[in-house]
Amino acid sequence: xxxxxxxxxxxxxxxxxxxxxxxxxxxxxxxxxxxxxxxxxxxxxxxxxxxxxxxxxxxxxxxxxxxxxxxxxxxxxxxxxxxxxxxxxxxxxxxxxxxxxxxxxxxxxxxxxxxxxxxxxxxxxxxxx
Amino acid sequence: xxxxxxxxxxxxxxxxxxxxxxxxxxxxxxxxxxxxxxxxxxxxxxxxxxxxxxxxxxxxxxxxxxxxxxxxxxxxxxxxxxxxxxxxxxxxxxxxxxxxxxxxxxxxxxxxxxxxxxxxxxxxxxxxxxxxxxxxxxxxxxxxxxxxxxxxxxxxxxxxxxxxxxxxxxxxxxxxxxxxxxxxxxxxxxxxxxxxxxxxxxxxxxxxxxxxxxxxxxxx
Ligand SMILES: [Zn+2]
Numbered sequence: 001x002x003x004x005x006x007x008x009x010x011x012x013x014x015x016x017x018x019x020x021x022x023x024x025x026x027x028x029x030x031x032x033x034x035x036x037x038x039x040x041x042x043x044x045x046x047x048x049x050x051x052x053x054x055x056x057x058x059x060x061x062x063x064x065x066x067x068x069x070x071x072x073x074x075x076x077x078x079x080x081x082x083x084x085x086x087x088x089x090x091x092x093x094x095x096x097x098x099x100x101x102x103x104x105x106x107x108x109x110x111x112x113x114x115x116x117x118x119x120x121x122x123x124x125x126x127x128x129x
Numbered sequence: 130x131x132x133x134x135x136x137x138x139x140x141x142x143x144x145x146x147x148x149x150x151x152x153x154x155x156x157x158x159x160x161x162x163x164x165x166x167x168x169x170x171x172x173x174x175x176x177x178x179x180x181x182x183x184x185x186x187x188x189x190x191x192x193x194x195x196x197x198x199x200x201x202x203x204x205x206x207x208x209x210x211x212x213x214x215x216x217x218x219x220x221x222x223x224x225x226x227x228x229x230x231x232x233x234x235x236x237x238x239x240x241x242x243x244x245x246x247x248x249x250x251x252x253x254x255x256x257x258x259x260x261x262x263x264x265x266x267x268x269x270x271x272x273x274x275x276x277x278x279x280x281x282x283x284x285x286x287x288x289x290x291x292x293x294x295x296x297x298x299x300x301x302x303x304x305x306x307x308x309x310x311x312x313x314x315x316x317x318x319x320x321x322x323x324x325x326x327x328x329x330x331x332x333x334x335x336x337x338x339x340x341x342x343x344x345x346x347x348x349x
Contacts, residue, residue, distance in 0.1 A: 012235055012258070012261070015231060015234055015235055016235070016262075016263050016337060018231075019227065019228070019263060019265075020263065022227055023224055023227060023228075023265060023266060026223055026224060026227060030217075030220045031215075031216065031220075033206070033208060034211070034216075034287065034288075036206075037208070038265065041333060041334060045333075045337055048335055048337065048338050049337050049338055064197065064198055065198060096206070
């Protein structure tokens with residue numbers, strides 16, 4: 001392949017991570033141990049190549065064991081907190097019983113959701129040339 | 130009378146500022162009428178200096194950090210001992226389908242009509258891509274090996290480690306095959322790609338990063 005680095009940097013690694021994530025999501029119901037393995041692999045490939053996952057996607061992986069947190073299958077989801085202000089979404093992993101907390105206050109948004117955070121979009125056609 | 134109750138005497142040297150400070154604090158405490166009677170004897174003032182001890186500082190509770198799994202935890206959860214018979218080949222076919230899509234994108238097979246030949250200029254890049262690819266979900270057949278009993282093992286790769294592949298055969302049995310002794314044929318649609326196992330002996334997470342050196346000679 002003459003132009004290996006087409007599109008953006010680390011394109012092949014991203015596609016590999018994407019594949020591993022999908023594989024993990026596929027195996028959640030049938031074999032959670034394998035799902036953990038693939039999720040962990042996805043995380044460690046990202047670590048080795050110093051490429052970041054999208055936060056929304058990263059939050060669906062268990063921090064400790066790496067399984068894809070699918071509500072009802074591999075995770076228990078509940079909302080606690082009395083006031084609307086300090087309500088938290090708690091996701092508990094059923095494999096390793098670790099939990100994640102997310103703030104539900106709509107006042108705070110992620111920077112990536114802000115349209116100003118987009119610097120440049122690489123068109124798809126250019127990548128295929 | 131107040132002066133007597135200030136501080137115990139010592140041989141330390143005092144600054145006039147310290148004595149003034151003692152006087153000020155005393156006059157605040159004492160009854161207003163007896164303030165003029167305050168008499169601080171400089172020899173009787175001892176200034177204690179120092180900082181808080183480290184123990185006091187560290188008494189604050191630290192937030193408990195989430196720990197990664199220890200090896201014992203992983204063993205307990207069954208990460209290293211995949212049961213040899215619980216996996217079903219039919220379930221893994223879905224993974225294989227997913228892998229086919231990934232592999233076609235990774236190798237760029239849509240753009241190319243055929244796999245480059247040994248003489249083609251793209252051959253080198255293509256083989257590097259092939260070695261860098263992920264093998265989870267690939268259909269693999271062992272064609273040649275140092276160990277004759279390994280020849281003919283085929284199935285879907287379930288787990289990829291540094292030195293072995295765990296292959297799930299069509300009879301739902303999980304077999305562990307060492308990489309370095311074998312030559313594998315990877316089946317991708319109607320293509321058959323031959324890979325020397327020795328070139329795959331990298332930890333799967335590092336495979337994307339590591340630069341491949343000149344492929345060493347084989348002894349098979
Ligand atoms: Zn977990």
